[in-house]
Amino acid sequence: MNIVGKSVNRVDAYGKVTGEAKYTADLEPKDCLCAKVVHSTIANGLVKSFDLEEALKVPGVVKIVTCFDVPDYQFPTAGHPWSVEKAHQDIADRKLLNQRVRLYGDDIAAIIGENEVACQQAARLIKVEYEEYEPLVTVRQAMEEGATPLHPDLRKDNVIVHSHLTMGPKDFTFEDGLKAAEDVYGKDQLTVIERDYHTPRISHCHIELPVSWAYVEPNGKITVTSSTQIPHIVRRVISQALGVPAGRIRVIKPYIGGGFGNKQDVLYEPLNAYLTTVVGGRPVRLEISREETIYGTRTRHAIDGSCKAVVTKDGKMLARKLEAYANNGGYASHGHAICANCGNVFKDIYADRLGAEIDCYTVWTSTATAGAMRGYGIPQAAFFSEALTDDICHAIGADPLRFRMENCMPEGFVDPANGITFHSYGLKKCMEKGADYIGWDERRRAYANQTGPVRRGIGMAIFCYKTGVYPISLETASARMILNQDGSIQVQLGATEIGQGADTVFSQMAAQTTGISFEHVYIVSTQDTDTAPFDTGAYASRQTYVSGMAVKKCGEALKARILDYASFMLDGRPVDELDVDHDFVIEKETGKELIDMPTLAVTAFYSLERSEHITAEVTNQCRDNSFASGCCFVDVEVDMPLGKVTVKEIVNVHDSGMLMNPKLAEAQVHGGMSMGLGYGLSEEFIYSDKGKPLNDNLLDYKIPTAMDTPDLNVKFIQLDDPTGPYGNKSLGEPPTIPVAPALRNAVLHATGVAMDTIPMTPQRLIGAFQEKGLI
Known part of the structure; x- marks a missing residue:
């Protein structure tokens, strides 16, 4: 069966055209609190103090946290595979909110309120005292002798690296x-x-703004639903930013309205995860404006x-x-x-x-x-x-x-x-x-x-x-496939569909490799780090190459298990004489149809003689x-x-x-x-x-x-x-x-x-x- 290389329709086309596809903002609960970030009004300096008295009087304001309140952890935000070697790890140079101001619009405080109007009114009433330094707008200014170091705890000058x-x-x-x-x-x-x-x-200008909402589950797990390209990396960074074990963090990525690399950074998810914890685990929604996206993300x-x-x-x-x-x-x-x-x-x-x-x-x-x-x-x-x-x-x-x-x-x-x-x-x-x-x-x-x-x-x-x-850093991806009772298959990946059509191509690859028809391949287009196999995400034009190989290997493993069960149903007929094509187990040499997939699947699930749930999960570590x-x-x-x-x-x-x-x-x-x-x-x-x-x-x-x-x-x-x-x-x-x-x-x-x-x-x-x- 040849489906790879054909211009089949996108698997997500109907949902996106009709509006049925659910994005992050579509899924938030009705009782969600709102959060707004308070940004610095200077480009270089230090926050000395806040006056929150008038802001806290605004009806609907629930909580205000400042850079003096957040956990004292510095963390990195890049969507890179984590290195076990400290020398190769990303630079941890920011906190959830920053006292040291390094750009106009830096994140210095956050307001949680019952509605967005309350948050906006409160933000206008917060008074901030700064110690202001000369802005270093250009590379030349930042490299001049005597220029104020923006990260003096990390370097004595402003050159991050020279190679x-x-x-x-x-x-x-x-x-x-x-x-x-x-x-x-x-x-x-x-x-x-x-x-x-x-x-x-320049700015990425993706249609969907960076948005997330977070809550604490009854078991204490912090759950963040986010528009991100890198859900598994977001989970790790939230863990680092809050000082919380990764197993207590859950990240869900629904459909996403574009990213182009901006959402290959961990943007406001760690802050949102923290904000829900300071209001007793209530859901908190944090969506930034277009202006904030341009000057405050990447x-x-x-x-x-x-x-x-x-x-x-x-x-x-x-x-x-x-x-x-x-x-x-x-x-x-x-x-x-x-x-x-x-x-x-x-x-x-x-x-x-x-x-x-x-x-x-x-x-x-x-x-x-x-x-x-x-x-x-x-x-x-x-x-x-x-x-x-x-x-x-x-x-x-x-x-x-x-x-x-x-x-x-x-x-x-x-x-x-x-x-x-x-x-x-x-x-x-x-x-x-x-x-x-x-x-x-x-x-x-x-x-x-x-x-x-x-x-x-x-x-x-x-x-x-x-x-x-690869070989600059790790390339790894996993895929999982499950044979359903009707002979169709479920495909689950940690790789993310961000609008580029990856899920359609992965479905084509799964169909070609397993012999199950494209119409009977159901791919899970959202990721949940509690259940989705690990993948570092959508970046570096890697997914059809790295994650695609995981799909191919997983499909081969699933097909081998299907054929092994078919051999049992055919009284021990050798597996090497069998194949799968267009939802049938066939005789490889002649193409004769022997067992249809619905019959094989229902037998595998419910046979009193040999009940078997046919699944496969494979990791591909790419070294090319x-x-x-x-x-x-x-x-x-x-x-x-x-x-x-x-x-x-x-x-x-x-x-x-x-x-x-x-x-x-x-x-x-x-x-x-x-x-x-x-x-x-x-x-x-x-x-x-x-x-x-x-x-x-x-x-x-x-x-x-x-x-x-x-x-x-x-x-x-x-x-x-x-x-x-x-x-x-x-x-x-x-x-x-x-x-x-x-x-x-x-x-x-x-x-x-x-x-x-x-x-x-x-x-x-x-x-x-x-x-x-x-x-």
Whole structure:
């Protein structure tokens, strides 16, 4: 039975379209108390005292807790697998409420009330005395000598981590490469490029706000229902934050309205778990506003990249250097992992003949905390590498497509730092397919030597992306399957459906592996840490690769038990002569139907001779990884006096192994491309020089609408990857990576102006065009 690879309908489609699917807020009990977080009104300093007298008089206020009341535990929030080695654990740098203020809007107190109005009124009446310090809004300010350390208990300065990476000789430096290039090729045959690039802080903008509600069960167990990507990790972090054994914590994840990495952090669940305990275990609901979500949860890192490259004038990439400075905001969250990932992929994507040198700095500042966001540092890496590549081509007169073909990472590439391997290689085929679709050669010629205020340009960018987090950290997932009395099967995972279609693909995998028809596979789309098998959650484009292998192994184990029982029913017929296909036990050689699954299942449950409840549970510890890759081609029209970029045509081409469900894959790419358009053209979360957010709302923070989005075209190169459960590898995050640099490079082609900062807003474009004398 072949169901994997087909565009079957989503298993959750009906419930979501009709409104029957239940999200966190839909499930809260009627007698829920409300909670509201009180945020700091300074960006850097210390809470000295509170005056709560007037706030406590507000009718409906039940309890107010402050940073002086909460348990004295510092805890980490990143959705990472926990390390048993202390040196590799996430940075524990925050408490449930913080006395030390590290950003405007820091969490300093919380109000519990009978209704939201009471909480809001009380919040306005709380008086706070601060000791205020100078805000450190930029990385440069935070790294200056004498800057106030934001976490003096952890570091004497604000640099969380500095890492040095090389490709080629272990002690390679760019200066070494430059000298060697001059010795081999001669100085007159070389071009050296130096550029500074800037990528913005942006918000995830998922539709469903972070929301949870918590209560204490009669047995003392603290139960939290939450919109999260990582229920099992939330359980562990709540345990750490409250100093309570993990067995006393229960986390339930219903349907979720998007996350994109923001909900790969543990946000307000620990605080909510604590708040229910101070009101006798009554249910407490904590939902934050859109403004609080933008400034108070997580953002994508703003990373500045200083780049150098030396190339031959005939187009050979010899050596590159990147110094990357990541603005991590007030708290560590995922720490250095994202900037290090940025630097690592920058060095991987091109085969520098002499070597590459990378320095990465992750820095605390007095701004919104940065964490995981779709792409995990690679959108920034791609902007640096792909803008640099087109700037090189512009300088030496090379064709950007052919330059990339000549210099991109080769087939069979193995990252020497971690062993991640290009097991199936489609990067060049992706470029060929994209170039053919967009008409690269014809349009490059047609758009040459333009004049006038409105011009056309064509640009491209490439990327690579690993699948999951091994070997950097643990990859593990479990699956459970149960044969029901009617011959259908129940599938239960700790992996989370967050809108991407994972449950549909897992159901296809289960059907294909067991031989039970897709219509008779029932997957549990919500997770409860008391009953769901363990899985670290939805991130790193890992689930169809890591959790998918758990599904495959579990399906094989369940099928083996079914066939063993069939052998009993068939008077001991050898198992190796049997198979399961389309809900029948069949004779493997002839395909003859022997027993239908309902008959086998009901017999197994109720046989007086041999009653057996047929189940399987399997853990998959993944010890492999594989690169996905691809490219984006875009054709733009640039109206220079208006500073307006109109996308006339765009296509993404992906090598993500074999597609589990082509329509779902296409939808994933559409969503990622849309996010990439916003990243390149309009989205940026900005601060005043005093550390106050200036556009923390969806009126002033500009995400693309349907009217801003062109037709999104998607192509795939399908190659069987030997490490994936069904030849598949990552697809969830890659679509957003190459779009912004492709847009930037198209503007360069149209106008000759190299935009070094995104988003390319009208103000920035007009300023750059004026500087070049074009308008």
